[in-house]
Amino acid sequence: MTTLLPVQSDHLIAAELAQAIVNNQLSVVYQPQVESHSGTIAGFEALLRWQHPEIGVIPPSLFIPIAEATGLITELGDWILEQAIGQLKEWQHQYQHDLKMSVNISVQQLTTPDFIYRLQNSLEKHQLAPHSLELEVTESIAIEDFEEVRPILQFLQSLDIQIAIDDFGTGYASFTYLQLFCWDILKLDRRFVKNIHRNSVNAAITENLINMSHDLGFKVVAEGVEIQEEAVILxxxxxxxxxxxxxxxxxxxxxxxxxxxxxxxxxxxxTESCAA
Known part of the structure; x- marks a missing residue:
């Protein structure tokens, strides 16, 4: 296995990334999302992975920023959407359950002129109901970019696709985003969830954010739940x-x-029965 040197890694990853799809080096993994009140599987978040034959596993934190910088993020985003939509439809058909699929979406992908056309084609190809798909927009999106993205998100909502704000609480303008758009889902970042069973400040913030979101008509998904105590309090x-x-x-x-x-x-x- 080749070890990447910092000075060469970006150039190598950029060169290899364009071929990763055609060479079958990419894959999708799925993390369950669980309904708190019932304990049933409500759906999944689709996450991209890259297994390079020489370098080994290249983490998303390395290759996603490079994909965004080189413009390859649109192709990668379309690929994972196609995989996730097809997989969800297969599960829905097999298990007769209205599962949801959550997929991260980039500003570049959203603003591609024919993005909605390609997305609708994929939904129709797999005969997946639009309400089963949730698109996650990271909170780190700049306010100025959001002005361009907002009408696109509104149109997606008109198609019955759910729109989520991801990593809420990590950016400098968290509450500004709540005023800019009528989100369907708010995803609480791990920093709020961590140790809420013994951190009264985190607990108070989390409880109030959940209540506020419900008052605004948003559903809430808590990310990064790592221990039983956190799950119980949530x-x-x-x-x-x-x-x-x-x-x-x-x-x-x-x-x-x-x-x-x-x-x-x-x-x-x-924890033994639930954790991987």
Missing amino acids: QQYGCDKVQGYYFSRPMTAASIATRFLGRKIAIIAS
Whole structure:
């Protein structure tokens, strides 16, 4: 396995990334999202992985910024959308359950002239109901970019596609974003969830954010739930869905089908039975 040197890594990744799709080096893994009140699997977040034959696993934190800088993010984004939509339809058909699929979307991808056309084609190809798809827009998007993106998001909502604001609380203008757009889903960042069972400040902020979101008509998904105590408190606060290593690490589609689909997950359970 080749070890990347910092001075050569960006150039090498950029050169190899364009061929990663055609060479079958990319894959999609799925992390379950669990309904807090029932413990049932509500859906999944689709996440991109890259297994390079010589370098090994290249983390998204390395190649996604390069994909954005080189313009390849649109091709990668379209590819993961196609994979995720097809996989979700297969699961819905097999398990007769209205599962959801959440996919991260970039500003570049959203503003591509024929993005909506390509997305609608994929939904129609797989006969997936639009309300089953959730598109996540990161909170780090600049305010000036959001002015361009807002009408596109509104049109997607008119098609019954759900729009989520991701990593809420990580940016400098968190509450500004709540005023800019009528989101369907707010995803709480791990920093709010961490140790809420013993951090009264985090607990108070989290509870108030959940209540405020519900008052505004948003559903709330808490990310980064790693221990049982966090899951239990989020359930008590009325958080709609929870996601994190306590329930499962991101897994392949085959592993998801074997382990989770058709099962109920207890929020109050042993870590051994729930965590990967």
